[in-house]
Amino acid sequence: MPLAQTAIYLTDTTGESTDWLHHWLLGAGAEGIHPIPTGELPWHLRQDFGREGESVSLVLLLTQKIDDEFLLACRYLLPFVEADAVGLVGVTCGEAPDHDSIRNAEAAGCLDLLHAEERSPPEGALARLRMAVNLVRERQLRLSRERMYKAQLAQRRVAEARLHYRANHDELTDLANRSAFERALDIALAEGKRRSYSTALLYVDVDRFKLHNEAVGHGAGDHLLQLIANLLRANIPPEYLVARLGSDEFAILVPGTDGIEARALAERLRAAVSAVEPDGRELIYHVGVSIGVTVMAPGATRGASQALAQAEQACYVAKTCGGNAVHQYSDQDEALHQMHEDMCWSQPIRRALAENRFFLAFQPILDIARDRISHYEALIRIPTALGGDGESARFLMAAERLGLARQIDLWMVENSIRFLEQNGEISLGVNLSSHAFQEASLLPLLENRLAATAIAPERLTFEITETAAIMNFAQTRELIGAIRKLGCRFALDDFGSGFSSYSYIKQFPVDMLKIDGSFVIGMRTDPRDQTIVKSMVDIGHGLEKEVVAEFIEDEETFRLLAGMGVDYAQGYFIGRPTPEIAPRRRKEEQ
Amino acid sequence: MKGPDGVELKPEDLLEGDLSLASPPEVYARIRRLVDQPGGTVGRVAELIERDPALTARLLRVANSAFFSLAQPVATIHDAVTLLGWRELKNLVLATEVIQRFESVPPELVDIYSWWHESLRCAVLARLLARGAQPPFDAEGLFIPALLHGIGHLVIYTRIPELGRKALLESRYRERPLHEMQRAVIGFDYAEVGAALAGRWHFPPLVRGVIGGHVAPELSAEFRAESALVQVALSASRAGSFDPVALLAAAGKDQALWRMARIRPEDLVAVAVEAEEAFHGALGLFH
Numbered sequence: 013m014p015l016a017q018t019a020i021y022l023t024d025t026t027g028e029s030t031d032w033l034h035h036w037l038l039g040a041g042a043e044g045i046h047p048i049p050t051g052e053l054p055w056h057l058r059q060d061f062g063r064e065g066e067s068v069s070l071v072l073l074l075t076q077k078i079d080d081e082f083l084l085a086c087r088y089l090l091p092f093v094e095a096d097a098v099g100l101v102g103v104t105c106g107e108a109p110d111h112d113s114i115r116n117a118e119a120a121g122c123l124d125l126l127h128a129e130e131r132s133p134p135e136g137a138l139a140r141l142r143m144a145v146n147l148v149r150e151r152q153l154r155l156s157r158e159r160m161y162k163a164q165l166a167q168r169r170v171a172e173a174r175l176h177y178r179a180n181h182d183e184l185t186d187l188a189n190r191s192a193f194e195r196a197l198d199i200a201l202a203e204g205k206r207r208s209y210s211t212a213l214l215y216v217d218v219d220r221f222k223l224h225n226e227a228v229g230h231g232a233g234d235h236l237l238q239l240i241a242n243l244l245r246a247n248i249p250p251e252y253l254v255a256r257l258g259s260d261e262f263a264i265l266v267p268g269t270d271g272i273e274a275r276a277l278a279e280r281l282r283a284a285v286s287a288v289e290p291d292g293r294e295l296i297y298h299v300g301v302s303i304g305v306t307v308m309a310p311g312a313t314r315g316a317s318q319a320l321a322q323a324e325q326a327c328y329v330a331k332t333c334g335g336n337a338v339h340q341y342s343d344q345d346e347a348l349h350q351m352h353e354d355m356c357w358s359q360p361i362r363r364a365l366a367e368n369r370f371f372l373a374f375q376p377i378l379d380i381a382r383d384r385i386s387h388y389e390a391l392i393r394i395p396t397a398l399g400g401d402g403e404s405a406r407f408l409m410a411a412e413r414l415g416l417a418r419q420i421d422l423w424m425v426e427n428s429i430r431f432l433e434q435n436g437e438i439s440l441g442v443n444l445s446s447h448a449f450q451e452a453s454l455l456p457l458l459e460n461r462l463a464a465t466a467i468a469p470e471r472l473t474f475e476i477t478e479t480a481a482i483m484n485f486a487q488t489r490e491l492i493g494a495i496r497k498l499g500c501r502f503a504l505d506d507f508g509s510g511f512s513s514y515s516y517i518k519q520f521p522v523d524m525l526k527i528d529g530s531f532v533i534g535m536r537t538d539p540r541d542q543t544i545v546k547s548m549v550d551i552g553h554g555l556e557k558e559v560v561a562e563f564i565e566d567e568e569t570f571r572l573l574a575g576m577g578v579d580y581a582q583g584y585f586i587g588r589p590t591p592e593i594a595p596r597r598r599k600e601e602q
Numbered sequence: 603m604k605g606p607d608g609v610e611l612k613p614e615d616l617l618e619g620d621l622s623l624a625s626p627p628e629v630y631a632r633i634r635r636l637v638d639q640p641g642g643t644v645g646r647v648a649e650l651i652e653r654d655p656a657l658t659a660r661l662l663r664v665a666n667s668a669f670f671s672l673a674q675p676v677a678t679i680h681d682a683v684t685l686l687g688w689r690e691l692k693n694l695v696l697a698t699e700v701i702q703r704f705e706s707v708p709p710e711l712v713d714i715y716s717w718w719h720e721s722l723r724c725a726v727l728a729r730l731l732a733r734g735a736q737p738p739f740d741a742e743g744l745f746i747p748a749l750l751h752g753i754g755h756l757v758i759y760t761r762i763p764e765l766g767r768k769a770l771l772e773s774r775y776r777e778r779p780l781h782e783m784q785r786a787v788i789g790f791d792y793a794e795v796g797a798a799l800a801g802r803w804h805f806p807p808l809v810r811g812v813i814g815g816h817v818a819p820e821l822s823a824e825f826r827a828e829s830a831l832v833q834v835a836l837s838a839s840r841a842g843s844f845d846p847v848a849l850l851a852a853a854g855k856d857q858a859l860w861r862m863a864r865i866r867p868e869d870l871v872a873v874a875v876e877a878e879e880a881f882h883g884a885l886g887l888f889h
Contacts, residue, residue, distance in 0.1 A: 167619030170761055173611045177764045186768040245775035250786065 015042040015138070018145050019069040021056070022047045025085045026076045032131045033074060033103065040138050050085050057092050068148045070099045070141065076106030078113035078125075086120035093121040096155050099148035101141065105131055123147055182256040184234055185241035193255035193263055197316040200267045205311040212274035212307045214264040215323035216244070216281065219300035219335035221260035227296050233260075235294045240285060240301070247284050248277070263323070271307045271340060278303040278338040286336055300336030302327050307340070325352065350413070357410035360398035365419055369395050372427060375589035377441065377560065378581040380574050387439035387473065389582065390428050391589050392420065412445060421448040422457065429461045432471050438593060439471040441503060446480030449488040455495065462498060469499030475526065477505045482516060492521050503560065508548055517555060524580075525552040529563030532583070536569055549576045613754075613790050613798040616761040623757060626803035627699030629654055633692050634804060647688070648679040651695065660698050660887060661691070667883030669726075689806075693746040696805065698887060704756040711759045711767055717752075718888055720839055725749035726880040727849075728835035730873035732828075735864040739828060740808075747812035748832045753799055754792030754813070755780075762788065781817050793817040819862055830862035838870060844878040846871045 020042055022030040030047050037045055048056055053071070071089060075082040082102065092098040102117050102125045109117070109125055117125050123144040126137050180192035188196070197213065204211040218224070218240060225233030237260065244254050244262060253265040264281075266274055285301045304327025306319060313319045326341035332351060333339065364370045372390045379386035394400030394407055411417050421444050428442045448454055462469055474495065481488050481504060492502055503524035504517070508531055517525070527548050534541035545561070552559040561573045564583030573581060617623045632650050652658050658679055665682045666675050676682045683691050707714050728748030732739045758766040769787040773780040781791035797814030799805075805813070808825055815822030815829035816836065822829050834853055841852035849870055860866060 163618050163624065165619075166615040166617075169611055169615045170619050174762055174764055177762075177768070181764070181768065186764075186771050242771065242775040245772060246777070250772070250776060250778070 015040065015070075015142060015145065018042070019044045019046065021045075021053060021069060021071045022074065023050045023053050023071065023085070024074040025050055025082045026074075028074055028076065028105065030072075030074055033072065033128075033133075036133055050088075053085075054088050054092075057089070057098065068099060068145055068152060069097070070101065070145055070148075072101050072103055073122075074103045074105065077104055078102070078109050078117050083116060083120045086117070086122060090121050096148055096151040099123050099144040101126065101144050103128055103133075105129075185238055185256050187241050187244075187262070188253055188255035190255065190257045193253065193257065193265065194316040194320070196253050197265055197319060200265055201308065201313055201315065201319065204267060204308070207268075208310040209268040210270060210307050210309050211313075211319075212266040212269045212271070212305060213319050213323045214266065214274065214278050214281070215257075215304040215306075215320070215327040216240075216262040216264070217302050217304075217327050217331060218260040219302055219331065220297070224295070224297060224299070228294060232294055236299065239288065239295070240299070243284050243288070244281065247281055257320075261324075263320070269307070271305070274305050274307055275338060275340060278305050282336060282338055302330035302335050303338045304328065304330055305338060305340040328352075328355070354410040354413050356399070357407045358414055360394060360400070361407055361411050361414065361416050361420075364394050364398055365416065365423065369398065370420075370423060370427075371395070371591060372431065373589035373591050374440075374593050375582060376587040378586045380579060380581055385587075386580065387441060387471075388593060389441040389443075389475070389589075390424070390431070391443070392424060393591070408445075412447070417445040417447040418451050421445055421451065421454070425454070425457060426461070428472065429465060429467065432467045433465045435593065439473065441473045441475050443475045443505065444480075446476075446483045446488070449476075449480075449484060449491045455491065458495060458498060458500070470501055473501040473503050473524065475503045475505040478507055478509055481520065485516065489519070489521060496521060496523075507552075508544065517551070522557060524558045524560055526560040526562055526582075527578075529583075532561050532563045532569060532573070533565070535572055536566070542572065545573070546576050549578055553577065611762075611789055613795045616757050616795055617799055617802055620761060622703060623761075623799065624802070627696065627703060629657060630692065630696045630699050631804065633695055644680060644683045647683055647691070651679045651691075657695065657698055661694055663886035664694060664884060667886050668879045669883035669886075671883075690743070693743075693806070693809075694887075696809075697746055697749055700750060700753065701888060704753075704760070707756050707759050708763050711763055711770070712755070714756075715888065717756075719885075721749050721752055722884055722887070723844075723877075723881055724751065724832070724836045724839035726877045726884060727838055727870070727873065728832050730877050730880065731831055731835055731863075731865050731869055734869045734872065735827075735831065737864065739831070739864075744808075744812070744828055744831060744835075746806075747809045747828065748835055750796070750800075750805070750809060751813055751816050751832055751836060752792060752796070754794065754796030757795045757799060758784070758788070758792055791817065819859070827862055827864050830859055831865060834859060834863050834865065834870075844874050844881070846874045849874055 015037075020037060022033055022037075022045060024030050034045055034047060046056075050073075057069075057071075071092075073082065073085055073089075086100065086102075089098060089100055093100050100122050102122045104113075104125065105128045108127045108129070114125055124140050126134055126140065128134065128137075180188060182189045197211075200211050218236065221233065221236070224236050237256070240262065241254075241256065244264065248254055248264060252267075255263050255265075257263050264277070266277065282301055282303055285299055288295070288299055290296050290298060304323040304325065306322040306326055308319055308322075313322075322341040326339045329351065330337040330339035371393050373393050374388040374390055376385045377387050377389060378384070392408070400407070408417070408420070411420055424442055424444070428440050432438065432440060474492075476488070476492075496502060501524070502522040503526050504520065504522045505526050506528045507517075507525040509528040525548070527545055531541045531545050531548070535545060549559050558579040559577075560580040560582060561578045562582045564570050564573065564581050564585045566585055569583075570581055570585055629651060633647055636647055636650065651661065661679060661682060662676065664670070665672065665686060670686065672685055676685055679691075686694075701718060705714060707717075725745050725748040729743045729745040732744040755766075758769075765788045766784075769780060769784040772778070772783040772787060776783070781793060784791040793814050793816065797810060800810035800813050808828060811822065811825035812829050812832050815825060816832040819826050819829035819833055838849045838853035841848035843849075850867055853867065853870055
């Protein structure tokens with residue numbers, strides 16, 4: 013029974029008594045009926061219904077007829093009607109309302125208009141009042157649903173904004189994170205291409221971050237990273253995107269700029285960081301950053317990952333130059349490629365040395381006149397598990413630059429002799445780097461090992477490249493002399509690759525010359541290579557040295573060389589290097 | 603720095619989606635309904651306030667403090683209403699309730715007590731400066747508008763703390779105004795949020811106008827002078843103390859702004875001592 017739970021306000025606009033209506037309502041089962049003067053009605057309503065979501069109340073506005081006074085009273089109540097807090101029903105007890113009156117009352121906010129002839133409500137009045145209450149209640153419900161829906165939508169937008177922020181920012185520094193940066197970079201590169209302007213990328217890496225991090229204990233690293241992030245903020249125009257890419261790596265995107273401006277910015281950042289004075293508590297060392305700069309011409313770079321790789325490489329160069337430096341990327345940067353390669357090999361080589369995981373491969377060398385394998389060249393290999401390909405020794409160049417050649421030389425000597433000890437029939441050619449000849453321990457090692465194993469020294473032929481031999485000529489010659497005195501043989505490798513060789517060769521105490529493979533490979537197609545090889549064979553023989561030809565890959569070349577009087581043949585045509593030796597003659601192989 | 607691409611947020615969203623922000627402080631709302639209507643009486647207002655003992659205690663403490671420097675101590679809210687007047691008391695209730703609402707702002711972002719202390723410093727300065735303005739401002743003081751000027755910050759820190767912190771960092775280290783960085787990071791600033799809240803909570807027009815307008819008084823349609831004055835007071839309050847030299851240095855030399863605020867730098871020096879006393883008196887609002 014809705015009317016029982018509804019507060020009903022009775023008011024009268026024309027000074028009529030509302031008593032009869034009051035009685036009738038009581039008789040109909042209504043409760044909470046408040047007769048109130050019209051003027052005070054808004055005040056009461058405001059006190060009781062100001063808050064949202066409260067119950068509906070019904071206002072019965074009693075009047076003689078629908079006149080201006082009635083409409084004015086309605087207008088006063090309009091805010092409550094519009095807020096769906098109140099159901100307004102007009103009750104006329106004089107003139108029955110005509111069509112126009114009804115329309116006016118409706119426009120003024122009345123839900124219904126009852127005409128009480130002779131102060132007795134019309135038939136169905138009660139049902140109509142209930143209807144009015146239900147109508148308001150329904151409106152209220154709809155309104156509160158709408159409100160709830162709006163609140164949920166707002167809540168979702170807030171949650172999405174926060175989520176979006178978190179997905180794109182680094183929690184520690186509140187800078188953009190890597191994925192946000194890569195996306196922005198891709199967009200900037202595309203935009204740069206469209207509008208033909210260059211885009212610069214700065215890659216910032218904290219020098220010796222680990223040291224800082226471990227110096228003061230947990231949290232010190234975080235503090236340093238925040239400090240750097242805020243220094244970047246302070247020194248970079250707001251329109252450039254700054255990001256933290258990883259642990260101690262930051263990046264800055266500078267669209268529409270040239271190298272000079274980007275480098276100047278990088279230099280400014282570097283200076284700002286290195287100007288930070290350690291406070292002795294959270295920061296106890298001076299900080300430095302290495303910054304790699306890359307400037308990408310419109311359309312020149314494929315995408316974010318390539319751009320980042322370039323900047324990172326440049327940063328690495330700056331770092332290897334001692335840190336606290338700026339370096340700009342260039343694709344012609346030879347040092348960069350080499351450094352990259354060296355960097356990749358450093359770990360595997362050190363590991364192979366430490367764990368003794370190098371192994372030897374043996375390539376047969378044919379004595380042409382006797383038509384039998386006279387000896388093998390021992391080649392060092394790194395296991396594929398450590399990055400080797402089992403075929404080549406590309407890592408040797410890196411090892412030289414990394415200062416690991418000497419250790420490799422010693423390993424070669426050690427392991428070659430062991431091999432000879434275990435394989436009585438075989439002779440070996442062993443490569444030595446130029447560093448071997450600056451190694452004081454080489455000669456004594458060799459002496460001891462030969463004495464201890466009692467292998468015939470002539471089974472050991474050392475190979476040294478022409479360039480290595482020339483590098484430290486006097487010292488090298490002396491050591492070679494000493495080693496030959498022990499009975500070992502020597503071969504000059506890559507003969508012809510150094511150009512200056514003829515003047516040296518005369519005085520160089522070697523037993524064999526190995527013609528540089530590039531001439532041999534060219535022989536089939538280039539008659540000039542044949543001429544050169546021929547003259548090298550003649551010179552070798554003239555100096556009473558044996559001549560070896562490498563890189564023989566087919567029969568035609570082999571025949572040409574045999575025709576020239578070459579003493580030994582080596583190459584895939586004779587046999588590939590293999591980790592195991594199965595001694596055999598070339599013809600048996602065919 | 604870049605704004606949040608993709609998600610479009612409006613100041614209203616921060617309020618709409620949060621129950622404690624969507625509806626106005628209750629006692630204030632009730633008093634407002636009483637006071638704004640004919641027929642309201644001192645007795646009814648006092649009765650309403652006294653239903654909340656904590657609120658009552660705070661109000662009496664402030665009423666008796668050096669802040670109002672009343673001739674005789676007041677013991678009841680009824681006396682306070684009589685002596686201070688409707689408006690002052692209504693505004694004090696508002697301030698007290700607002701302060702209570704924001705007690706749970708994330709502490710890692712903002713230390714709420716020192717934050718209010720800063721706002722209070724701004725508020726006492728604004729109130730005293732308003733007295734000396736030529737021509738003077740309306741009787742209704744600038745205390746509450748100045749106290750609540752930064753309410754939008756608290757909404758931001760409560761609702762979108764990550765973005766709020768980002769803006770804070772950007773502002774501090776780039777040395778750019780916070781509202782500017784908020785616009786860059788969030789898409790709107792604390793003044794807009796504050797104005798939205800003020801509208802929703804039915805703050806008095808002056809309070810609403812100053813909250814929304816003090817960031818750029820020259821663009822305000824109403825309460826331009828009041829907004830300018832609060833901006834001066836706000837800048838001065840960043841001095842962190844009431845030392846006249848520090849106040850002057852912090853207030854800055856934007857002559858157009860001083861003119862708009864209808865005050866002169868001398869006025870700031872003149873109110874420094876009194877401001878400090880009033881500041882300590884009004885601290886009762888917080889504890």
